[in-house]
Amino acid sequence: MLPESFLQELLAKNDIESVVSSYVAMKRRGRNLVGLCPFHGEKTPSFNLYPETSSFYCFGCGAGGDVITFIKKIENLSYIDAVKFLADRVGMTMPEHTFDDTAAKQRVRILEANREAARLYHACLYSAEGRAGLEYYYSRGYTDTTIRRFGLGYAPPGFGFLRDELRKKGFHEEELVLAWLCARGRNNPRSVYDIFRNRVMIPIIDVRGNVIAFGGRVLDDSKPKYLNSAETPVFKKTNNLFALNFAKQGTHKQLILCEGYMDVIALHQAGFTNAVAALGTSFTADHARLMSRYTDEAVLIFDADAAGQKGAQRAISLLRDTGINVRLVSIPDGKDPDEFIRKNGAERFKLLVERSANDVEYRLMELGKRHLLSTSEGKVAYLKEAALLLSELTNPLERDVYITRLANDLSVSKDALQSQVSYQMKRRQKQQQERQMSTIVRQSETTLKKVNPDAAGAVRAASAEEALLGMLILNPDYLAEISKQLSPDDMVTALNRRIYEFLLERFRQGKTIEMAFLSEQFNTEEMAYISKMVRESRERVSSLVPEEAKRYACIIKRENQLHALRDPSGLTPEQIQEKLKTMKEMKQ
Secondary structure (H helix, E strand, O other): OOOHHHHHHHHHHOOHHHHHHOOOOOEEEOOEEEEOOOOOOOOOOOEEEEOOOOEEEEOOOOOEEOHHHHHHHHHOOOHHHHHHHHHHHOOOOOOOOOOOOHHHHHHHHHHHHHHHHHHHHHHHHOOHHHHHHHHHHHHOOOOHHHHHHHOOEEEOOOOOHHHHHHHHOOOOHHHHHHOOOEEEOOOOOOOEEEOOOOEEEEEEEOOOOOEEEEEEEEOOOOOOOEEEOOOEOOEOHHHOOEOHHHHOOOOOOOEEEEOOHHHHHHHHHOOOOOEEEOOOOOOOHHHHHHHHOOOOEEEEOOOOOHHHHHHHHHHHHHHHHOOOEEEEOOOHHHOOHHHHHHHHOHHHHHHHHHOOEEHHHHHHHHHHHOOOOOOHHHHHHHHHHHHHHHOOOOOHHHHHHHHHHHHHHOOOOHHHHHHHHHHHHHHHHHHHHHHHHHHHHHHHHHHHHHHOHHHHHOHHHHHHHHHHHHHHHHOHHHHHHHHHHOOHHHOOOHHHHHHHHHHHHHHHOOOOOOHHHOOOOOOHHHHHHHHHHHHHHHOOHHHHOHHHHHHHHHHHHHHHHHHHHHOHHHOOHHHHHHHHHHHHHHHO
16 A cells, blocks of 8 residues: 555646546636547547546546546556556655556556667678568668667577577566567467567557567568557557657657558658658557657558558548648559668658648549539539538638639539538437547446446345445545445445445544545556546536435435345345345334
């Protein structure tokens, strides 16, 4: 357990508003703040911040909790690592030997193993055994400076190179398996072997400079062409972008988004140090939100084939949702950036970037290629699809510019086109509201079933428990009377019983009862559930009345008796009579 005084100071120096605002653009709405949720894609803000209770809750995805929970979620950290993160943020030193840091130590060991692996792969590249890998990099035009900058390496053939070298450095096989550097044999689980073999190796480095994973490419035609680390305790694909550790350091007005590692490396060598790429997976909403922390504009460079164009369209939509301006580079003859730069030079590529069309112009141009605009039918079909596209634009000035341009270019009435766009906007807005409401209901039901499964069989009891617990967190002084009336054993659902026990223990010890002090004992999903309780209680005027808390306590006690009588198999006749007597007395 962390010392109470340390946590008090940590929370005082890391107020939730300043911490969250460094990740999310928040706008004040009365006493609270609202913004676009950083944990799911949305266009209508549903992420709420409550400074009075130092908590947050998203109506769209159900995420919620305190400042520590927020950092756990957004940085993909354990509780202790999230506390360390916040401590580092304000220059505090973590207390020693006061908490179970098993998971944190495991993360440290994995990061150390990755760092050593990267050094070994890099050293191998410049050995006789790694000559083939070095020749491959030279063939792509990479210089030794670039190879060193990215820590590029080579994994030799054979099943034991890395395993044996890391064993010598004191790493255990279980640590190597957890790091996804080695795997256990199918026929002999006691044996472990190197996962990456006969591949050029690209270390994946996070924004803090840690080697968190690897990408490996074959030198021949064997499959898979690329092999990327699976997710581990230190690596989640959607939480990272390749080369963001370099790209974030500059004062770039934009980030260049490529499809793969090799394109990014080539662009950095050519001077475009703002290039990044997704890590062995398609571009996701999490990637878009990550980019939005570092830039207001993204330049997309995707392959000209069907898969590349599909990926570009997906990325456009996701980036737009975060408020990032999007531009697209179209490379002549379908070449990739690496090939184009080698043939034409960095200056020509710079011109392509500077002359790149924004995403609206690009998509309108692509639509135009699919329709015969010289015919009335083709023009009508094109304008219908164009109106649908323009209905996605949230900026009215931007919409008006494109409506005016299209009307002039195709000699149609601006009012008619505006009417079609307005129709599509209303239709889209209605669909979004329906989807969002459906998501809220589904998320709420899913979360409840997962974190408090007992609630399904005791709906009335669970509702009363949630209302009471929310009131007690907001009004800890109520506990003096409620503790005399209600024992933890009176709670019907197990999770709510655990929460109540925790609140009682802190109250009896004279400790502060705040959301942040619950996050050490309750996981991220449980904290979201607790945050929902507090939010709902905060919105009820009755939460300020102690008598209302007592009323909920009576309901819980009565429901506890009824719950026991529904299945009296474990009760003696005397116990059954006693419960019936108690219920009768409670009615009076």
